Amino acid sequence: MKAREDLGPRPRSDASRTITAMDIYKPLVALLAIVNPVGVVPFFIHFTSAFSRTQRRKTILVSASTAGIVIALSALFGLKIIEFFGISLASFQVGGGCLLLISSLQMLNAQPAEARKEDVSEGNSKADAGASIAVVPLAIPLLTGPATISTMVIYADKTRVWWELAVLCGYGVVVAGVTFLVFSASSKIAKVLGQTGINIMTRLMGLILAALAVELLSDGLIKLFPVLAARTVG
Numbered sequence: 001m002k003a004r005e006d007l008g009p010r011p012r013s014d015a016s017r018t019i020t021a022m023d024i025y026k027p028l029v030a031l032l033a034i035v036n037p038v039g040v041v042p043f044f045i046h047f048t049s050a051f052s053r054t055q056r057r058k059t060i061l062v063s064a065s066t067a068g069i070v071i072a073l074s075a076l077f078g079l080k081i082i083e084f085f086g087i088s089l090a091s092f093q094v095g096g097g098c099l100l101l102i103s104s105l106q107m108l109n110a111q112p113a114e115a116r117k118e119d120v121s122e123g124n125s126k127a128d129a130g131a132s133i134a135v136v137p138l139a140i141p142l143l144t145g146p147a148t149i150s151t152m153v154i155y156a157d158k159t160r161v162w163w164e165l166a167v168l169c170g171y172g173v174v175v176a177g178v179t180f181l182v183f184s185a186s187s188k189i190a191k192v193l194g195q196t197g198i199n200i201m202t203r204l205m206g207l208i209l210a211a212l213a214v215e216l217l218s219d220g221l222i223k224l225f226p227v228l229a230a231r232t233v234g
Helices: 002-007 009-023 026-035 037-047 053-084 089-108 117-129 134-143 146-157 162-184 186-224 227-233
Strands: none
Touching: 026 089, 026 146, 026 162, 026 186, 037 134, 037 162, 037 186, 053 089, 053 134, 053 146, 053 162, 089 146, 089 186, 146 162, 162 186, 186 227
């Protein structure tokens, strides 16, 4: 009995630590795929073409900060909001998975995950009028939108200790930093990659996002219909 007790728990503990370490990075991969600041570079250059260097710097700072704040707030308060409306997490997960899948299909067509034609035209009118376009449409919805919020809410439910939730909020800072660096180097990126290179990167991110969307969707369906898990095992 003692030999069995000594040998049994150790492999399980190692395995659980490995799974946790792997899972903790999935939200960051999903966020970088959805936000995809490289894919938004052409829009940023187009909207800020008439801006001075100071105006462009301010636009970069505000848009990156706003994207990070949206991600952090979604992780902190997203679950409470859906609980307030009485929505089950499994239903939200299926809906969020479908939304991510739609976004990934849009990215496979070399379009930003959250972009609409109306957002681009709105950005043009604001740029022409000299208004700030850092928050709308650059930060919301070109960088962050429903797909980003859904992703953070779904992964926030998977957290079990406070530091995991803190890591999710920290990912907002990481995404904000990546966005700031990409937008700051937007001219160089556009010259090096060109439109073709940017389209290729957007499609690759879309493929990664599609795989994550299917995983979230299947997990939500199994929670709603446990019989699917039984059939899968059988």
